[in-house]
Amino acid sequence: MAGAENVKVAVRVRPFNDREINRNAKCIVNMHRKTTELTNPEEPQVEPKRFTYDYSYWSHDGFLERESDRYLEPKNSKYTDQKRIFEDLGLQMLDNAWQGYNCSLFAYGQTGSGKSYSVMGYGSNKGIVPLTCEELFEGVKERQQSATGQVDFQVTVSMIEIYNEQVKDLLNPKNTPKGGLKVREHQTKGFYVDSLKVFPVSSFAEIESRMNEGITNRTIAATNMNATSSRAHTIVTITLLQKRTEGGQSLSKTAVINLVDLAGSERADQTGTTGDRLKEGSMINQSLTTLGNVIKSLADMGSGKKVSHVPYRDSVLTKLLKNALGGNSKTIMIAAISPADINHDETLSTLRYADRAKSIKTKAIVNESETDKLIRELKEENAKLLKQMMASGGNFGQMMGIPENEVEEMKRMLEEQIRRNKQEMEDMDKTWQQRLAESEAASMDKLVAEQKKQAQMKVIPHFWNLNEDPSLTGMIIHFAYDGVTRIGNGGSPEPDMLLKGLSIQKDHAIVTNKKMVVRLKVSKNAKVLVNGKEIRDDIELHHNDRIMFGSNHLYVFHHPQDLAKHMKAGKKEEKVSYDQAQAEIAENSGFHIEARPGMSKYDLLLQEDLIQMLPMVNEANAIAEELGKSSHFKIALVSPMSRGLKDGRTEVNVVMRNLDNNNEFMWNREKFLNRKYLMQEMYQKCMEGDPEWDVDRERDPFWEPADTEVHIGNVFVHMQSLEYLVDSNQTLQITDYRSQERGHVTVEMEPCQSDGSVLGDDDLIEEPQQLLQKNFYFRFKIPYARGIPPQFNKSFCKYRFYMDEEMRITKQVSGTSNPDYNHELTLKAGPVTPQLIDYLENDPMVVEVWGTQYEHARGIVNTNHTSDVYSSHNHNHSKQETDHYYNLQEEILTLRKKLYNIQELVEEAKVAGKETVPIDDVDEILGDEYIEIPVRRSKTCTVL
Numbered sequence: 025m026a027g028a029e030n031v032k033v034a035v036r037v038r039p040f041n042d043r044e045i046n047r048n049a050k051c052i053v054n055m056h057r058k059t060t061e062l063t064n065p066e067e068p069q070v071e072p073k074r075f076t077y078d079y080s081y082w083s084h085d086g087f088l089e090r091e092s093d094r095y096l097e098p099k100n101s102k103y104t105d106q107k108r109i110f111e112d113l114g115l116q117m118l119d120n121a122w123q124g125y126n127c128s129l130f131a132y133g134q135t136g137s138g139k140s141y142s143v144m145g146y147g148s149n150k151g152i153v154p155l156t157c158e159e160l161f162e163g164v165k166e167r168q169q170s171a172t173g174q175v176d177f178q179v180t181v182s183m184i185e186i187y188n189e190q191v192k193d194l195l196n197p198k199n200t201p202k203g204g205l206k207v208r209e210h211q212t213k214g215f216y217v218d219s220l221k222v223f224p225v226s227s228f229a230e231i232e233s234r235m236n237e238g239i240t241n242r243t244i245a246a247t248n249m250n251a252t253s254s255r256a257h258t259i260v261t262i263t264l265l266q267k268r269t270e271g272g273q274s275l276s277k278t279a280v281i282n283l284v285d286l287a288g289s290e291r292a293d294q295t296g297t298t299g300d301r302l303k304e305g306s307m308i309n310q311s312l313t314t315l316g317n318v319i320k321s322l323a324d325m326g327s328g329k330k331v332s333h334v335p336y337r338d339s340v341l342t343k344l345l346k347n348a349l350g351g352n353s354k355t356i357m358i359a360a361i362s363p364a365d366i367n368h369d370e371t372l373s374t375l376r377y378a379d380r381a382k383s384i385k386t387k388a389i390v391n392e393s394e395t396d397k398l399i400r401e402l403k404e405e406n407a408k409l410l411k412q413m414m415a416s417g418g419n420f421g422q423m424m425g426i427p428e429n430e431v432e433e434m435k436r437m438l439e440e441q442i443r444r445n446k447q448e449m450e451d452m453d454k455t456w457q458q459r460l461a462e463s464e465a466a467s468m469d470k471l472v473a474e475q476k477k478q479a480q481m482k483v484i485p486h487f488w489n490l491n492e493d494p495s496l497t498g499m500i501i502h503f504a505y506d507g508v509t510r511i512g513n514g515g516s517p518e519p520d521m522l523l524k525g526l527s528i529q530k531d532h533a534i535v536t537n538k539k540m541v542v543r544l545k546v547s548k549n550a551k552v553l554v555n556g557k558e559i560r561d562d563i564e565l566h567h568n569d570r571i572m573f574g575s576n577h578l579y580v581f582h583h584p585q586d587l588a589k590h591m592k593a594g595k596k597e598e599k600v601s602y603d604q605a606q607a608e609i610a611e612n613s614g615f616h617i618e619a620r621p622g623m624s625k626y627d628l629l630l631q632e633d634l635i636q637m638l639p640m641v642n643e644a645n646a647i648a649e650e651l652g653k654s655s656h657f658k659i660a661l662v663s664p665m666s667r668g669l670k671d672g673r674t675e676v677n678v679v680m681r682n683l684d685n686n687n688e689f690m691w692n693r694e695k696f697l698n699r700k701y702l703m704q705e706m707y708q709k710c711m712e713g714d715p716e717w718d719v720d721r722e723r724d725p726f727w728e729p730a731d732t733e734v735h736i737g738n739v740f741v742h743m744q745s746l747e748y749l750v751d752s753n754q755t756l757q758i759t760d761y762r763s764q765e766r767g768h769v770t771v772e773m774e775p776c777q778s779d780g781s782v783l784g785d786d787d788l789i790e791e792p793q794q795l796l797q798k799n800f801y802f803r804f805k806i807p808y809a810r811g812i813p814p815q816f817n818k819s820f821c822k823y824r825f826y827m828d829e830e831m832r833i834t835k836q837v838s839g840t841s842n843p844d845y846n847h848e849l850t851l852k853a854g855p856v857t858p859q860l861i862d863y864l865e866n867d868p869m870v871v872e873v874w875g876t877q878y879e880h881a882r883g884i885v886n887t888n889h890t891s892d893v894y895s896s897h898n899h900n901h902s903k904q905e906t907d908h909y910y911n912l913q914e915e916i917l918t919l920r921k922k923l924y925n926i927q928e929l930v931e932e933a934k935v936a937g938k939e940t941v942p943i944d945d946v947d948e949i950l951g952d953e954y955i956e957i958p959v960r961r962s963k964t965c966t967v968l
Contacts (some may be wrong), residue, residue: 028385030326030817031349033355033378034079034113035060036104037363038138044601046535047628049364053371055080055102062372065365065625075375077382079112083138084363093148106149109142113356114156120354121264121279122163128282128348129653132377133360134370135288140495142358143285153260153283157228160264176267180222181231183238186341187256189310189704194238194258195407196221197245202712207343214351215343222263224460235260237470243491244500247577248524248711255701257311258285271897278391282348287312288493314339316377322350323383354388357381366628393878398909402720411558417679427525485542487521487571487579490602498603502579504542504741508851509535512575524645526707527551527574535565539583544571551575556608568598570605576639578605606635613638614936615659621917626673633693634659634675640700641678651710651718654683660690660929666761668738668870670807679730686815688876689728690735690761699725730879736816737765737766740771740868746802747792747864751782758809758873762931767811767841769871771819774803780850799854806834809873816875823871825851894939925949 037053039059054061060080068636086103087096098105113124117127129152145151150158164177173362183194190204199205199221225231242258260283267276316333322794336346347353357379402455480486480503489500502521503509512519513528523532533552534545545562546552549642552559553572565571567586571579580600587597615634641657648655660679663673678696680689691699702725711719721727737760745752752773758766777782789795805827812819820836837843853860891896926949933941 026056028387029354030078031381031384031386032113032116033077033382034081034109034356034358035075035077035361035375035378036081036109036138036142036358037084037361038141039084041136041362042475042599042601044362044364044366046632047364047366048623049366049628051084051363052365052368053084053361053363055082060375062368062375065368073375075379077378090148095148099711103596106142106145106151106155110152110155113358114152114159117281117354117356118156118159118163120388121160121267124266124277124279124392125388126280126282126347126353126391127347128284128355130284130348130355130357130381131360132357133288133374134362134367136361136492137288137362137370137374139285139288139358140358142360143283144495154228154232156261157231161227168886168953171268178224178263178265178267179226179231180224180263180265181221181234182220182261183258184217184220184261185238185242185256186311186344187260188708189340189401191217191340192242192245193217193219193221194241195223195234197241199285202714209343217344226460231262233471233474239496240499243489243496246491246496246704247489247500248882255287255312257287259283259344260285263836275392280391282345282353284345284348288313289513304677308817311339311341314342315345318342318349319377319380319384322385323380326383326385337660347388348482351385352389352391354386355386358433364626375508398450398801452875452940482583483584485537485540485565485581485583485585488601489580490570490578490580490605492602494602504535506537509537511535512642513811523573523577524572524711526576526643526650528577532573541584542581542583553609553612556605556610556612568600570600570608572605575643578602578840580605593698603635606639607631610634610638614932630661630674637676637678637693637696640696644678644696644700644703647707648726651707651726653724655726656681656683657696661763662690662761666759670867670871682728685730685878685880688734689732731876731878732814733874734761735820736812736873736875739769739771739821739871739873741771741871742868743773743864746775747795747861749787749789749795751775756871758812766813767809768872769809769873771871772807774801774802774805776801776850778852792864795856795861797855797860799852800856800860801850802851804849804851806871807847808842808844808846809840812841812843812873812875814841815877816841817878819873819875821845821847821871821873823869825869826853826860887968922949954967 037055040049040051050065051067052063054063057079058076058080060075060077062075063072064070081104083104086098086100087105088099089096096105113129117129120127129143131143134137141149141151143151143153154635160179164179168175168177181195184205185192185194191207192200192204199219205220207215208218209215225234225236237392238260242256246256255443261279262283264279265276266278267274269275270705317335317338321331325331325334330454334350336342336350342349345679348355350665357378359374361374415863437791480785481501485504487502487504488498489496491497491499503737506522509521510519510531511521511533512531514522515530519531521535524875529547529550531547532550535546536543542553542565543562544554544559544565546559551572551574553570554563554565555570565583566583567579567581567583567590571581573579614738615638626745636657641659648657658679658681660677662675662677664670666675667675676693678693679692680691680696681687682689704720706717706725737758739756739758741754741756743752753770754772755768755770757768775787777783778799780801780803805819809821818836821834822831824831832849834845834847839843926946929941929945931947933939
């Protein structure tokens with residue numbers, strides 16, 4: 025591609041964060057000049073993977089914090105500080121912008137990888153964006169002072185979010201219609217966001233104020249709608265327009281600078297949703313998937329491969345980034361990575377993504393044009409559009425055979441195009457001072473309110489939000505003024521602290537501030553956690569208390585007077601993080617999260633997964649309750665042995681329970697995440713008033729068909745007898761992931777000849793080594809199982825012997841808890857090796873027992889099964905008797921649900937190491953309906 029240049033790619037590794045330090049993480053990243061190395065912690069002796077980029081920035085260690093302003097300055101030449109990042113990338117981007125080139129800066133990496141620090145920074149450690157913007161306005165000032173002719177410099181800013189394939193204007197959220205802003209395509213401009221508000225700015229302080237406003241709007245919307253902020257992309261667009269007049273003609277040069285914060289990468293097994301009927305259903309991941317496909321296609325093109333199609337049009341994000349990725353733009357990507365061994369998979373994924381991106385080529389051109397010519401072309405286009413509209417207003421539609429409704433739509437679109445062209449011409453005719461004055465007047469009230477808020481935060485107790493995305497933390501503030509502060513989701517009068525979203529009641533709680541003593545009183549049945557513990561009554565709040573309202577409104581309480589007392593007493597100010605708050609909630613839910621000496625990498629990853637998954641499971645339950653779905657979700661820890669593995673890590677899975685029929689299904693992490701995104705989409709549509717928010721059950725993320733195969737448990741078959749060619753007949757316990765008995769399976773093994781005939785006396789051996797280098801045959805039988813749980817209407821077994829690639833499967837048996845499989849196969853292994861003998865000696869064969877469940881609850885509650893029997897054998901029953909029968913069914917189903925909930929309560933107590941269950945919790949499950957229980961009298965006491 026003539027004149028084309030590759031995307032510049034930089035990778036930066038950050039220091040350990042608090043979570044990684046607490047988990048004794050080890051650094052697995054190293055850098056040498058432009059090369060980044062990554063060591064696999066599971067194979068430390070293997071050569072590290074190496075990637076070469078335009079820049080590899082080491083910021084893990086080798087720095088000092090200046091006492092004067094807390095700036096992190098280099099202690100040695102290896103460390104890369106913010107200043108060097110700006111000099112390498114920011115000045116390059118700014119120089120291109122002054123020349124009239126479009127520029128794009130991508131930030132990519134998992135949530136918490138340090139993207140925000142590199143791009144925005146904090147305090148005196150300013151990131152690439154503020155330093156570039158400050159330098160931009162310095163450049164404007166210098167050029168204005170040195171200009172010889174008439175010049176004008178105009179800078180504008182806009183900010184959008186892309187989530188679930190919808191575009192939201194973060195600087196004008198009220199302007200975002202249902203379904204988001206439309207993305208349209210212009211013949212010369214390419215894809216753009218229609219009706220997006222663009223604000224003139226004259227300093228970086230104004231840009232920063234607008235960006236903070238956008239982040240606040242984003243945080244509020246994400247929390248209210250239960251959106252996953254880490255799956256959203258944000259694009260800040262800064263436009264630099266340079267106007268000058270030469271020879272009586274107006275000339276303009278335009279540079280569009282796109283600052284793109286891509287959704288966080290995360291550890292995910294791409295095969296994890298295999299078998300899920302809804303694996304392609306969620307639109308939340310569509311943009312990330314499409315972006316990966318686009319980058320791969322462009323990388324292939326850059327390396328000379330023939331590519332027939334680049335799928336820009338497959339997602340909103342890739343449409344808007346078409347120029348940045350493959351067109352008119354000079355593009356830089358900065359990939360942020362964690363140094364920690366516990367984040368190896370995410371780091372590897374990010375490095376591979378960046379490695380593909382460096383092969384992409386773009387071809388930027390200077391965007392220079394005559395302003396007068398532009399206005400003339402827009403006028404000509406308007407005249408042409410008006411002519412088309414007049415034609416369509418007469419008999420044009422009938423003449424061309426176009427339906428009337430389509431003619432009206434054509435007219436509407438033409439009118440909209442004319443309006444946009446007229447607005448663009450008016451903007452061109454306006455002076456920069458006029459537009460700037462209008463923008464400043466509109467934002468003056470917001471600036472005054474922000475200054476007042478900042479002053480009040482120093483003296484008034486308040487709540488500030490916590491978010492999984494650090495850049496969204498602290499963006500929402502609610503004050504606890506003197507007197508009473510009402511918390512709720514709406515109504516009249518509107519509550520002082522308005523919270524929307526999951527599990528928030530109309531009157532949720534009350535905060536009272538009496539002489540700076542702040543108390544929180546929870547309303548009946550409202551869900552509130554303080555420091556991870558559920559609160560029933562009122563409680564006094566103290567500085568840095570963590571409060572969860574409902575299922576996803578997480579706040580920290582700030583008390584200025586308490587803080588002042590702590591500082592005076594010499595106490596150090598504690599930092600409160602999202603992970604810390606979630607770990608606290610997990611601890612109080614019975615999961616032990618605290619890091620301990622000697623913990624393995626698997627244990628640390630288990631903790632990471634628990635902290636991530638527990639709030640998601642709580643949210644899924646809250647959504648199900650809000651939408652009236654008969655589903656309940658709970659965490660399940662599945663050991664390697666439960667999965668038929670000799671070693672490995674314990675996985676955090678989710679058990680989905682259908683409350684209508686008590687069927688349970690085990691979802692792995694990836695399947696649950698996919699379903700949760702679909703649940704979020706459904707919830708958002710419901711909250712937006714979409715009448716079609718509910719879907720048929722085949723597309724319902726809360727539903728799982730009864731014929732889905734379920735893993736009942738495993739049987740471990742010991743095979744030492746085969747070493748000595750001795751028959752074995754074992755009746756073995758089926759054990760589920762909780763180590764609970766789920767029935768028994770009988771397994772028989774009989775060494776035999778190659779044709780299946782019985783061995784003779786001469787074939788017996790005294791030592792296993794006598795089998796070496798010989799072929800080895802035995803009949804493997806699974807005659808039957810007994811005591812399979814009654815909710816399963818079909819069952820079968822799967823197993824794999826030694827080095828078999830494929831699973832062997834018995835026949836499926838229906839309609840019984842005591843199935844006869846009558847399975848028999850002659851298995852061969854040979855020639856026998858020491859490894860096979862060791863396998864027979866030490867490794868049990870795992871027989872997996874699987875099944876499918878009844879559509880309706882078993883026994884008398886099974887309306888599909890039992891009612892058929894009832895109707896076929898009892899034709900003469902009266903309607904009254906029939907009604908009574910079905911009432912009994914309903915009553916028994918209710919009792920079974922209550923029994924299940926009590927069992928779950930007991931299980932949670934066991935996990936938490938408790939020996940008792942609170943009576944109040946049992947009473948809450950039982951409700952107001954009590955059953956009269958017979959009382960047996962004793963000489964010493966009454967026994968129930």
